[in-house]
Amino acid sequence: MLLQAAYFDIKRPSTTTTGNVFMMNGLAHYKGVELAASVEVTKQLSLIASTVFMNAKQLNAASASTFGKVPENTPERTASLFAEYRLQDVPGLALSGGLYYVGKRAVDNANQAFIDSYATASLGARYTTKVAGKRSTFQAVVDNVTDKDYWSTAGNGLLGVGLPRTLKLTAKMEF
Structure with missing residues (x-):
């Protein structure tokens, strides 16, 4: 089992748009905690959270429209x-699944609107074997398996549309 905790306290430049002008807007202050755990439940099952x-x-007191608001x-x-579950009866084959959550976010620095939180799920399979004597891995992953509509990003006056259901295929051969 591996447990990790990190505290962060970061100040970095903030920007804003006034009219059609993109400019600096003092500092933004980010502080919080990141927690992570990974565990091998059995020889076949691994979990990561x-x-x-x-x-x-935002810290620019000279800007009443953004001061104290969320970036x-x-x-x-x-x-x-x-x-991830590694099948005992089929050496080299692993099945996986993941859930990913992102909370609601402001669409601009003035917090005039927020986009909803979203959660997506992924499913995958990986097979590791030897091809021509070389370790080879073949993987298929389906992201956003429920084909959920969501906003993936917001900022600079724009909203980004989240990816639809997406199949990714990869192959890797070690030399």
């Missing part, structure tokens, strides 16, 4: 849970 709890505020596209919480 992580979460972030964050408090973020755009910054969730208070994110979380993920991932599992």
